[in-house]
Amino acid sequence: MxxxxxxxxxxxxxxxxxxxxxxxxxxxxxxxxxxxxxxxxxxxxxxxxxxxxxxxxxxxxxxYENFSLEQKGKIVFKVCDGTACHVRKSLPILERLRKELSLSEEKITTDDLEFTVETVACLGACGLSPVLTINGKVYPAMTPDKASELLKSLKEEVRSC
Amino acid sequence: MSNNGTMVIDGLTVEIGDEKNLLELIRKAGTELPTLCYASELSIHGACRMCMVENERGGLDAACSEPPRAGMEIRTNTERLRKYRKNILELLLANHCRDCTTCGNSGHCKLQDLAIRFNIDRVRFVNMALDPKPDNSSLCITKDENKCILCGNCVRMCSEIQDVGAIDFAFRGSKMKVTTAFNIPIGESNCIGCGQCATVCPTGAIVVRDNTEAVWRELGDKNAEVTVQIAPAVRVALGKEFGLKEGENSMGLIVSALRRMGFHKIFDTSTAADLTVLEESRELQNRLKEKHDFPLFTSCCPAWVNHCEKRYPELMANVSTCRSPMQMFASVIKEQYCNSSKRQVHVAIMPCTAKKFEAARNEFKTDERPNVNYVLTTQEVIRMIKGSGLIFSNLEPEAVDSPFGLMTGSGVIFGVTGGVTEAVLRDISSDRSNSGLNKIAFIGVRGMTGVKEAQVTVGEREVKIAVVSGLGNADRVIEALKSGCKKYDFVEIMACPGGCVCGAGQPYIPAELKIDRAKGLYSVDKLTSIKRSGENPLVDLLYNGLLKNKSHQLLHVSYTSAGKESHI
Incomplete structure (x- = not known):
């Protein structure tokens, strides 16, 4: 497109x-x-x-990793995979998000261009690890379940508008 | 004597002159320091680290990027350096497709050469680039990323000297490669086929396309009659490979070799260059009468025509409608032999890779068949001569065939930057004496400088001329014209720095030796009895015979990109 x-x-x-x-x-x-x-x-x-x-x-x-030549979704998840977040289990969070949106390391954006899931090396918020950001807003002390919840409410928002 | 002091290289005291870097000084002192990413005409990249030297404190310096300083004491060949160099080579070879025997650059490859020099008898690392990965989308060059060592020579050539910028590094770390924007095939990019990247590629990652097999097949076909034309610049570059001096004219030997290899009719492109001179001077004189703001650009160089189409489509109307000498000759030969009972095949031997593209252009086809069926570069002809088993230096020189056996000095100097201009000036100058010729030679059109300016009086008018070689220089001249800082009436542009003698189809030559080839062509000019194209008796015969009422149709072209039918 x-x-x-x-x-x-x-x-x-x-x-x-x-x-x-x-x-x-x-x-x-x-x-x-x-x-x-x-x-x-x-x-x-x-x-x-x-x-x-x-x-x-x-x-x-x-x-530069920061630049993208691929169109991204309206809502961008950035899961921190810096050292601190990584040892406090950021990968299961990433895997959960990818699974629920049928995404992978290669395919990072949903076909309807609503969601993008990517990793980031360090957000500098190691004290809050594991963290992720949604369109720039930081969500601390994440778990796979909490991420699922966030995704669910976002999906509903998308559907309602 | 310079007063920059002295330094010590491997125990030998040497005087420091005006060398830009240690590497130049070391080479001057007689040590061939290994390099992969150094080319004197390009900026310093310092990527390959092969030229590391050990200084008096035991530290390591890259000789290419270190200026020489008085009192320095360096060693170029220590146990430690040998170990490092071997290590680097092994690492490069681990990422390199090592099918040397079937590689287009085998025998001319710097990596191969260094592997031999440093006695690399094994590579300890797993090979990550086993198979070749050729991009054959261009008619001029083949690019193979699995043979690339990321020295960046091609990137710098393409952007710094040619200002084309078709390729650059992309991605990073272990994924880094040299590629086009969005990784599109090189033939679909803004590459113009000048092939200068191939001249500086130390490996087989960028090589000139090879058409020798197809030509051998045609030579073996009993139903085909193969005619061939040899461009001016080829004769001063081919002989070196067979033990002749750089720049020595080997035309007679080439003709002899081609005849032995089975070519039926052999001609000299210089003959057609005489036609080009006459057509081009007529076009210039007409334009001078009409008073144009913008100059007439020459059209002999297909890489320049490509570049103009892609970057300055609005200037295509200013590009001469004259076909290049190669294409003029092809039209004439096609016309001459159109009633032959045998299938006609025409081959052109050129110093140029972009000619391969020019030959395939729709504008130069008759009944959908190209007028030039195959373009062979000087390098390919060298391979064919070697393949034929002929001992080149034992051949007896022979002359080209009739009925196109006559050429003038003007036609021959086409092969060097400034040559076209000089030939046109000889034609339009009213001074027909020998001293007139000499005057033209010294008004500033000769020499290897990238942009030369000259001024001559034609009739009542002062004609301003620029002679440009290297497309980066062409861009600068066009900028100056557009901004109004400069005004010219005639601009000669050759894509390769130094002109066709330094074309990418020629054997590689370091920048500082290019002048030898130019000198070679000027001495051929000196030895020809006719200097002005208009005085070539053959040209008159052609205009009154084969070209009668057809000269415009056969000798001019309207590039589809030019938008409108041009008129003379």
Missing amino acids: DTYIDYQKVDGIIEAHHGQPSAIIAILQEIQEQYRYIPRQVFPHLSRRIGLSEASLYSVTTF
Whole structure:
């Protein structure tokens, strides 16, 4: 599915950084904020405006884990798998979420583009481990069951609206 | 004498000159330090770590990225360094498809060479890249990620020198590879086929496509008549492989070898270059009358035409409608032999990888069949000569075939940057004396500099000229034109730095030796009795015969990308 791209908005982002090639990471981050991922269609436009080849843009976006070239769901679960969370059993939480949404390490977003489940190396909230975030909001001291509950209520919210 | 002081390399005191890095100084002092990611024309990458040297404190420096300092004392070949280098090689080989005997770069591979030099008799690690993984989507090059050692030479060549940026590193860590945006096949990317990446690839990860088998089959077919044309630049690059000097003209020997191999008619592309000169000068003179803002760009270089189509489609109307000499000749030959009883096959021997793409373009087909059936690079012809068993140096030089056996010096110098311009100027200059020729040679069109400027008076008018080689330079010139900082009437663009003599189809040559090949072509020019294309008697015969009423149809092209039918 092709995302509709508002190129005026993209240009606004580029302008804010004076079209500087050195600002490419910031520009990509802001585009990602808009669309929740970096749509492939913006590459030729970005390349022309910033003067970096599409191959170089691809290089930057694939280098950083934070950038996604795949469309993500409206609700993004980030399960922390840093050392502290890992030893306090973050993996079963991740597995539970994946199982309930029929996702895997390769397929991280549901077909209806509602949910994405991914891991993150460390959220810096080790005292609250194991933690996960849902669209940026932190949920501490998680268990697989608590995660299931959260997912259930979110699913209901999605259905009702 | 420089006053940068001295340093000690392996116990030998050497004077420090203007070397940018230790590596250059060490090589100058006579030690061939191993490198995989160093190419003098590219920026320093420092990735392969093969050039590490041990300093006086026992520390290790990468010679490629360390400037020489007075008082330094280094060793280049210690037990520790040997161990490290072997280790690096083993690790590289563990990630490398080692099917050397069937690899396109076998015998020219730096990794193979270093494995032999460092006596790698076993690799302790499991091989993670057993099978070749070729990307054959391009007509010009084959890319194989399982043979890539991530030295980045191709990436830097493509972005720094050519400014094409078709490839870059993608992903990270053990998943890192050199690829196109979104990993699409290279033939579908913005790659223009110049092949310069292949010239700097130390392994077989990027090699020029090989068409030799198909040509051998045609030579063996009794029903086929195989004609061949040899580009100017080939003659000064081929001989080195057979013991001749770099830049030495081996045209006679090549003709002789090709005839022995079974080619039926052998011609010199320089002949067609004479036609190109005349057509192109006519086009220029017409344009000068019309007063255009933008210059006329040359069209001989297919990689440049590709690049223009992809990056500056709006400028395609400024690209000369002249076919390249290869395609002009192909049209003429097709016309000449169209009534032959045998199936006609035309082969072009070129210094160029992008010609393989040009030959396959729809614009250059007659009845859906390409006018040039196969393009062989100089490297491929070298392989064929070796395969035939001929002892090249024992051959007697022979001349090309009639009826296209005449060429001028102008046609020959097409192979070097500035050559096309010089040839056109010889044609349009009103000074027909020998000193006139000399004047043209020294107005600034010669030399290996990437951007050269010249100015000549044609009639009443001052004509401003730029001669550009290397597509990165072309981009800079076009930017200057667009911003209005510069104004030219005629711009010659060759994609490969130095022009066709340094094409990617030629055997590899370090940047500093490229000038030898250029000198080779200029000395061929000196030895030809006719210097101006218009004075070639064959050209007159053609215009009054085979090309009569057909010259536009056979010698010009309207690229579909140019949008509109151009007129002369």
